[in-house]
Amino acid sequence: MLFNEDVFKRRNEYGGSIEVICGSMFSGKTEELIRRLKRGQIARLSVEIFKPKTDTRYDETAIVSHNATSIPSTPVENASTILLLGSMAQIVGIDEAQFFDDELPEVCNKLANKGIRVIVAGLDMDYTGKPFGPMPAIMAMAESVTKVHAVCVICGQPALYSYRIIENDTKILLGEKESYEPRCRRCFLLGKKVNPDT
Numbered sequence: 001m002l003f004n005e006d007v008f009k010r011r012n013e014y015g016g017s018i019e020v021i022c023g024s025m026f027s028g029k030t031e032e033l034i035r036r037l038k039r040g041q042i043a044r045l046s047v048e049i050f051k052p053k054t055d056t057r058y059d060e061t062a063i064v065s066h067n068a069t070s071i072p073s074t075p076v077e078n079a080s081t082i083l084l085l086g087s088m089a090q091i092v093g094i095d096e097a098q099f100f101d102d103e104l105p106e107v108c109n110k111l112a113n114k115g116i117r118v119i120v121a122g123l124d125m126d127y128t129g130k131p132f133g134p135m136p137a138i139m140a141m142a143e144s145v146t147k148v149h150a151v152c153v154i155c156g157q158p159a160l161y162s163y164r165i166i167e168n169d170t171k172i173l174l175g176e177k178e179s180y181e182p183r184c185r186r187c188f189l190l191g192k193k194v195n196p197d198t
């Protein structure tokens, strides 16, 4: 079984892992994902990168940060396609994971169990402050979770919320600074006029 031996040389049997990079919008999730993936490429590992087909904000295919760093990726319609296309890689990167379906946690787990290093970036909370899509389940299964913070646009403290500044209550609403502001807890609650005792 030459093929299998070769695969085990390239991957560490049972040595896969899941790393999550989470936080609000503008917190540096994509920059950190790109940094880790580019280091993998420098190490001449085979790296496959995926994003949801629906996320066309900056580019149809590439993953692009708010700071304009970028890396080519494959846009896919669903999580099961990532399993199909990523199974032969040594590193799999996934951006905007919050938009994927509920199969994504199991797909990440299966890839990691094959010995693949899986790096997932996504919003941990939606604009209401609730856990977003498959993110909490992936975080529960991960070896490592890195929570990054933006700078609150109101007061300059670390921001963990993505505050929606336009009138629209659909959960999925692609956008940038015209629609969202990173805010700390205090400024998020003040904006929503929420009584902290309720």
Ligand SMILES: Nc1ncnc2c1ncn2[C@@H]1O[C@H](COP(=O)(O)OP(=O)(O)O)[C@@H](O)[C@H]1O
Residues within 6 Å of the ligand: 023, 024, 025, 026, 027, 028, 029, 030, 031, 032, 064, 065, 066, 067, 149, 150, 151, 152, 153, 182
């Ligand atoms: N309020 C802010 N706090 C932090 N970074 C910001 C802010 N507004 C704009 N940025 C820019 O956003 C970059 C991070 O972009 P990105 O990695 O795409 O974030 P994310 O993927 O978390 O939305 C920062 O390096 C900075 O240039």
Ligand SMILES: Cc1cn([C@H]2C[C@H](O)[C@@H](COP(=O)(O)O)O2)c(=O)[nH]c1=O
Residues within 6 Å of the ligand: 024, 025, 026, 029, 030, 057, 122, 123, 125, 126, 127, 128, 162, 171, 172, 173, 174, 175, 176, 180
């Ligand atoms: C909070 C929130 C965000 N979105 C959208 C807005 C952006 O298109 C992406 C997040 O991108 P980033 O790389 O983290 O800046 O998600 C949404 O659809 N719904 C929300 O509640």
Ligand SMILES: [Zn+2]
Residues within 6 Å of the ligand: 152, 153, 154, 155, 156, 157, 183, 184, 185, 186, 187, 188
């Ligand atoms: Zn603040």
